[in-house]
Amino acid sequence: MFAATDRNRTNDRIQRRYRNVFLGMTLLLVLPVLIILGLLVVRGGPVLTAEFLFEFPKSGMTAGGIFPAFLGTIILVTMGLVFSVPLGIAAAIYLSEYAPDNWLTRSINLAIINLAGVPSIVHALFGVGAFVIFFGFGTSILAASLTLAIMALPVVIVATRESLQAVPHAFREACWAMGATRWQTIRRVVLPNSVSGILTGVILEVSRTAGETAPIMFTGAAFFVPFLPQTIFDKTMALSLHLFVISTQVPGVPEDFPYGVALLLIIIVLSMNALSIGFRTWLRGRKKW
Amino acid sequence: MNGSESILDVRDLSIAYGSKTVLSGVTLDVRENEILGIIGPAGAGKTSFLQAINRMDAFNASMKVTGTLNFLGRDVRAWRNAYALRRQIGVVFPLPVGLPLTVYDNVAFAPRLAGKRSRAELDEIVERCLRRAALWDEVKDRLDSLGSLLSGGQQQRLTIARALSQDPVLLMLDEFSIAVDPVTTMRIEDVLKELRQEMTIILVTNLVQQARRLADRTAFFLDGRMVELGSTESLFNGETLFPETRDYIEGRFG
Numbered sequence A: 001m002f003a004a005t006d007r008n009r010t011n012d013r014i015q016r017r018y019r020n021v022f023l024g025m026t027l028l029l030v031l032p033v034l035i036i037l038g039l040l041v042v043r044g045g046p047v048l049t050a051e052f053l054f055e056f057p058k059s060g061m062t063a064g065g066i067f068p069a070f071l072g073t074i075i076l077v078t079m080g081l082v083f084s085v086p087l088g089i090a091a092a093i094y095l096s097e098y099a100p101d102n103w104l105t106r107s108i109n110l111a112i113i114n115l116a117g118v119p120s121i122v123h124a125l126f127g128v129g130a131f132v133i134f135f136g137f138g139t140s141i142l143a144a145s146l147t148l149a150i151m152a153l154p155v156v157i158v159a160t161r162e163s164l165q166a167v168p169h170a171f172r173e174a175c176w177a178m179g180a181t182r183w184q185t186i187r188r189v190v191l192p193n194s195v196s197g198i199l200t201g202v203i204l205e206v207s208r209t210a211g212e213t214a215p216i217m218f219t220g221a222a223f224f225v226p227f228l229p230q231t232i233f234d235k236t237m238a239l240s241l242h243l244f245v246i247s248t249q250v251p252g253v254p255e256d257f258p259y260g261v262a263l264l265l266i267i268i269v270l271s272m273n274a275l276s277i278g279f280r281t282w283l284r285g286r287k288k289w
Numbered sequence B: 001m002n003g004s005e006s007i008l009d010v011r012d013l014s015i016a017y018g019s020k021t022v023l024s025g026v027t028l029d030v031r032e033n034e035i036l037g038i039i040g041p042a043g044a045g046k047t048s049f050l051q052a053i054n055r056m057d058a059f060n061a062s063m064k065v066t067g068t069l070n071f072l073g074r075d076v077r078a079w080r081n082a083y084a085l086r087r088q089i090g091v092v093f094p095l096p097v098g099l100p101l102t103v104y105d106n107v108a109f110a111p112r113l114a115g116k117r118s119r120a121e122l123d124e125i126v127e128r129c130l131r132r133a134a135l136w137d138e139v140k141d142r143l144d145s146l147g148s149l150l151s152g153g154q155q156q157r158l159t160i161a162r163a164l165s166q167d168p169v170l171l172m173l174d175e176f177s178i179a180v181d182p183v184t185t186m187r188i189e190d191v192l193k194e195l196r197q198e199m200t201i202i203l204v205t206n207l208v209q210q211a212r213r214l215a216d217r218t219a220f221f222l223d224g225r226m227v228e229l230g231s232t233e234s235l236f237n238g239e240t241l242f243p244e245t246r247d248y249i250e251g252r253f254g
């Protein structure tokens, strides 16, 4: 009896020790993130005034605001979403619900997974070749957002397909047995039960393109544009490139400016994430099976 | 048994998945208003047989069906549209499938597919089918809660109500009692006894005694072939000429 109690105590101690080791490692990971965030908030926070957000850069970008870049990033990400989401969802529906299980489908799936891992600079070069030169869009908002869309497409497809596959196959068979077509089954049962997962995954993935620099700097983002874009064939400024420019290319920029721009980028990405999480909570309600 | 007319006439049916043949040379007929029992161990090909009847092979590229299956006098592959064929055939699965829709929408699903839109008409169908599936009293106050959240036994009766909403000529049940409690099993068996007046039923069952209780004739499937088909009485009275059938019925394997 004593022996058992002793052993229990030893077990407890070992348990606690392991827990503390894992806790320590987790904190070690979180620490740099907290430091970066803290630094950005402390140094960048005061920079983010209404003037900074909504005014043009002045005096060779050493004063004034960042409005053209702010707006440019919003436009590029939004247009990237508009191009990639319908196409990606359609492709995922085809691959998950229609495609026969053969070598062609399997190679397409493999290609998509690999595409998701291609470095963004490679997408950038593809964007230059395809959109800027071949289609003749020039360096423009259109070419840049299409490049972002191409980059986001594989992850949109993968996220969508996973949400579709999470709907049990038995539901499909039950619908088919009642005489429903594939499309009726998708529309009435599969999509309503995967839409929250799809949208969450998709927004999460696409919001990350807000911080991309390489894919847009050759295809549509400019160092400095003294006016707001009028059409999608204009160039635009963008936060990610602007951050690079004012931190390394222009002398005399106030020290805290880059921190403000970085903080704004993070706020954009995080608020899109918050949006998608809120959206999911709103849609999901309760578990359905 | 008023029926001697056959509504389903199967000749030399074979089924393969890829290059693996899982059922071959099945010839049988299903007569109007009978309950045809199908018994046999797992893997015998019973489920595949049912899937060939309502053309589920259309959804599985590796499934190959050969032979003829005349349903209402026409080969199932000659039906102009397989969707119309499936609407004539109700199916109940081994594991209960409450669709993640409301109870009401579960039962109204097939009628809506068939183009019925009037609320009054749908209300009538939903109530009638739930009553016949012995589920109405339990769900009449929560028709708008999710069908997929009902208990297993209720979901299985919901599946039956859904099948009935198609107004089927043929009802196919695939081991419906495998995942439900004995009380639900008995209630469903009572339902089937009522339904036989109005439709033809194929009852694939894992319970030999269930076939004995319900089926007019019983077929025994084993290892991808049909060993025999005879009146349930003769099969269970030891009149079978096949030792495998006797062994299976008496529980010596399976």
Ligand SMILES: Nc1ncnc2c1ncn2[C@@H]1O[C@H](COP(=O)(O)OP(=O)(O)O)[C@@H](O)[C@H]1O
Binding pocket: B017, B022, B040, B041, B042, B043, B044, B045, B046, B047, B048, B049, B060, B062
């Ligand atoms: N979709 C499928 N793909 C490949 N093989 C299958 C498939 N469905 C069933 N089989 C095989 O066909 C044989 C018969 O299965 P099934 O018709 O489900 O038998 P039962 O319903 O009598 O248990 C089994 O060997 C099974 O592994």
Ligand SMILES: [Mg+2]
Binding pocket: B046, B047, B048, B174, B175
């Ligand atoms: Mg089976």
